[in-house]
Amino acid sequence: MAVEEPATCELLRHGRLEIQGRLVEASNATLFCSVELDGLSGECVYKPVRGERPLWDFPDGTLAGREVAAYLVSEATGWGLVPPTLLRSGPFGPGMVQLWIDEDADEVAQLVDITHPSEVRDGWRQVLRAQDPDGDPVVLAHADHEQLRRLAVLDIVINNADRKGGHILRDPDGRVLGVDHGVSLNTDDKLRTVLWGWIGEPVGEAELERLGEVRARMEGDLAERLSEHLTVKEVHAVSTRIDRLLDTGVYPQPSGDWPAIPWPAF
Secondary structure, X not given: OOOOOOHXXXXXXXXXXXXXXXXXXXXXXXXXXXXXXXXXXXXXXXXXXXXXXXXXXXXXXXXXXXHHHHHHHHXXXXXXXXXXXXXXXEOOEEEEEEEOOOOOHHHHOOOEEXXXXXXXXXXXXXXXXXXXXXXXXXXXXXXXXXXXXXXXXXXXXXXXXXXXXXXEEEOOOOOEEEOOXXXXXXXXXXXXXOOOOOOOOEOOHHHHHHHHHHHHHOOOHHHHHHOOOXXXXXXXXXXXXXXXXXXXOEOXXXXXXXXXXXXXXX
16 A cells, blocks of 8 residues: 555554564564455554663653654655654554555665665765774765755654664655654654764755744644643754754764764664
8 A cells, every 4th residue: 555545544544454574673563454344444553652672861651652643744744755654553552553665675785774884876975984793894884865855854853763774665766764763752862873974964954944944833732732642842942953953054073972883883
């Protein structure tokens, strides 16, 4: 099912979930499900709240709501960078349900990669130099891609603490999408991402204009919808981060108070 189909959210919200398997590499309980409603069917990820692993810096039982809040912010920008995501009851109780994206690993490698320094693609932005387990030099780098730039802006706004390369997908139409936003929207600065390639560069005028529109909605309906999933302070922090980005107009550098890159990077 295409991400933009109007019936997608209706299917995810009211369809019958049937568990098909589990994504065993995920930190929290992450179940792959089929979903069916009135002859319409699709696939989704279901993360029950009861399967969330306790974290020292995020309140228990809030990760699913943070995923939904990240989707709401993405939708407010109009960039469509997060697959349809909502809260609903499932086989193991309340949880986050998100449209499954059939990704092409080779396509994702065209966006973010760890490679030998001599093999970094022309025009790519280098983020980190390191050594592999054999002691050979490697570089973490990513493409200079418009949708990646917008995803980096979204991550700044939602204070994403876990933008791994593996959390960046490309759907069959080539559209760039971000997933796994459970550890986002904290009040403390926790931005960790592989997309640091534009530090100090101007954010595009179109992106800043759209952020201004999102900021205006933070005085009304968007803040109200976010408050269903976040605390008052966390909602206010979204506005503060947008204000800061509008004021500086550039992609920020790491704060130095928190590891800047998630590891492993994929």
